Amino acid sequence: MSDVLTPAQRRLNMQRIRSKGMKPEMRVRRLLHGLGYRYRLHVKTLPGKPDLVFPSRRKIVFVHGCFWHQHEGCKDSHIPLSRCDYWEPKLSRNAARDAEHTIALRELGYQVLAVWECQTRDVTALRAQLEDFLGPPSRKT
Numbered sequence: 005m006s007d008v009l010t011p012a013q014r015r016l017n018m019q020r021i022r023s024k025g026m027k028p029e030m031r032v033r034r035l036l037h038g039l040g041y042r043y044r045l046h047v048k049t050l051p052g053k054p055d056l057v058f059p060s061r062r063k064i065v066f067v068h069g070c071f072w073h074q075h076e077g078c079k080d081s082h083i084p085l086s087r088c089d090y091w092e093p094k095l096s097r098n099a100a101r102d103a104e105h106t107i108a109l110r111e112l113g114y115q116v117l118a119v120w121e122c123q124t125r126d127v128t129a130l131r132a133q134l135e136d137f138l139g140p141p142s143r144k145t
């Protein structure tokens with residue numbers, strides 16, 4: 005048996021990697037839904053197209069990948085030295101945009117919470133953080 009991948013297998017691998025990247029947001033959504041929270045997703049009319057919007061609470065939750073959004077002080081935000089010139093400007097633009105969106109949303113009267121990818125691994129802590137921010141669940145959105 006050779007361990008060289010066919011193009012089809014390679015594609016499948018890439019899909020797996022990409023869907024793995026989706027996981028943190030799905031984890032947050034599933035947890036909140038299970039707790040009885042209702043929310044709207046990726047609201048295009050709001051700055052930054054927030055991941056989860058709780059309109060009647062005037063609250064917003066972003067789920068940020070530690071690398072893409074440069075989680076400060078987090079080991080997962082580490083930029084590979086070899087490609088630093090490429091990534092650094094790109095990623096600092098992302099982080100600057102995040103900050104602008106948060107300010108704009110606050111001006112609209114929203115409270116904003118950023119949940120980092122690395123914080124979604126511990127479900128108990130994640131749940132406490134979300135409940136603390138959102139208040140008790142209800143059937144309202």
Ligand SMILES: [Zn+2]
Pocket residue numbers: 070075078079080081120121122123
């Ligand atoms: Zn992190």
